[in-house]
Amino acid sequence: MRRHNLSRLLRILHLGGPVSRADITRLTGLNRSTVGALTTDLARAGLVVERDPVGRGVGRPSIMVTPNEAGAFVLAFDLRVERTIAAVVLLGGGVASRREARHAEHDPDPDAVLGQLERLTAELLADAPPDAVCLGMGLAIPGVVRHSDGLVRFAPNMGWVDVPVAARLADRLPGHAITVGNDADMGAMAEHLRGVARGSQNVVFLAGQVGVGGGIILGGRLMVGAGGYGGEVGHMVVNPRGSRCRCGRRGCWETEIGEEAVVRALGGRPGDPVDALLAEVPSAAEAGPLAEVGRWLGVGIGNLVNVFNPDVVVCGGLLRKLLPLVADQVRRELEVALQAPREQVRLALPGMDRDAALIGAAESVFEALLDDPLGCVERIRAEAAA
């Protein structure tokens, strides 16, 4: 029970920021002395800081409780097709130190990338708050990741098949808890916890640049599926007469709305930079050439609305730029989705720019701390001392 209450309390602080003891009492329904005992426990473990409030209110001022940014952190990595973004993410969600490293080559060698992650880890650790607890490493990957052991089954745009990323990273960096997940799954969790889908329990998050990945939150929990491979919504066939997909099928959704389709629609050649081409489209009024892509975006979102009945569909990755240009076409296609689920859904752009996967990777590691704050800290301190 105490563990459960500590967990609730630290979760509120980590996700919501500083709160007064009085507000904690109100939010949790716990009585004042229990709240005091809990925050004292968390403060002793270095996880929160308690301060007298600065302003003067009516009545006795309530002590402010703040997540201790100097108390615990995660090393977060967003492994992308062409580069890796890395950061120290502090308790409370702040991003303390941010680095990028480009891959030396297209279809990078896994060992080269693991070496890069090892170097980035050393740099990040040097930047991290001294005496803080390092909770572990979280890694978002643009591919299909086995949930049980962090094996990357298939990362088509990296050229990877069956790369045991979590295991190899554990060999190189012993002593760190390591979570490896699909980038869209990580992004979905970040938007659910801290972004535009906050408060929504049923979320479809779309991401990806070259392809289209999906992260699905249902009833507040990430959809994992039998092996962790769920959410590959880019590989729904929507146009059987369409073009061949990297996956081998014909007319997958991502062949109609992915980078190549957008480049083609805008008159570019395969390999032309899609972001630059999109940047030249000033507004939806000038987005005529994208109409067909927009229609396909709407057809696929309509499918997902009928299949998942989400509260919100978040268009991340390339779709973040695309959606505002083709919103009319999308709306028109959605108007013929089933009425009941259509009434409940809203379309949204990501709340955290392009950091969703990075933040989600961090949150996947924070979870162990939030689940059992004191136990987790004690365990890590004991291991460090051994």
Place this chain on the structure above:
Amino acid sequence: MRRHNLSRLLRILHLGGPVSRADITRLTGLNRSTVGALTTDLARAGLVVERDPVGRGVGRPSIMVTPNEAGAFVLAFDLRVERTIAAVVLLGGGVASRREARHAEHDPDPDAVLGQLERLTAELLADAPPDAVCLGMGLAIPGVVRHSDGLVRFAPNMGWVDVPVAARLADRLPGHAITVGNDADMGAMAEHLRGVARGSQNVVFLAGQVGVGGGIILGGRLMVGAGGYGGEVGHMVVNPRGSRCRCGRRGCWETEIGEEAVVRALGGRPGDPVDALLAEVPSAAEAGPLAEVGRWLGVGIGNLVNVFNPDVVVCGGLLRKLLPLVADQVRRELEVALQAPREQVRLALPGMDRDAALIGAAESVFEALLDDPLGCVERIRAEAAA
């Protein structure tokens, strides 16, 4: 804790049948005296019967614990397009009394159907074990049902829009707990708990005759979505050049694999009885005319495998007869689904013939008993006495 253990124990018995006290000890990890106290509590509440074992084993024979079929029951209804199936489903899952009533007309008037349900209820109650606790009514409906209050938003093949079935049934039959759900959702739960998907935590259950509905189990829980409308997999667009769907879109999956498509493929006219036409196809070797339907079945299942990463896809309803005839086409299409989820999935036919929705409707009501056995029985007995 006691409630939790009573719940575990009754669930084992309800879903698994008679077990010896010794096996309960083994299955639950509880010690012998705790198990004895729990089974005694359940026996006093009329939920289990304890008997000395008949045979003679080595050592002291262990008392057999059996779910008490005469202790509690549910009134279950499978409302279909042309008729209603009704039954008393006993604790332990036995079907005690089974009735059918045809609707008087196509697109039946909701009040006529509610009257029919009321009459069936009176008949079932007369058949039910005397002194047993009636846990309530469970109703499976071929339509989109709002989870919060059992409002039928849309049942296209009944011609129903926004019919408050649960509320109106509660007016007619006060004092009964009432659960109303989508038939494919109910069927999915039944196959997960008692059928071919037993032990599988991630299940796609396909059902339907005229259309194609889906019930999805993820991580052992029914996918509900924001309003209870999730799982409408028949309304994924897979063939945008296909025919117009009842829902208003073009080329939904059910236009390619539903009753009309099968009738057309077999040379019948709209309205011809699909079951009779299918019965004339002796084997897969003679199922050439169904090849295209089979291909679409495979395309759609491939989409669902990529999106949900299920352990099993159960082909119920019309697909139960169709799948064996077109298994080759389906397999060929599945071979190009993503490798990782494809490796994990098996295709199956329902384990409970056409009773899945009926049994699932019953299980949706048993859930309250299984969650809190003694509390539920006490509550219902107190209400009956008041």
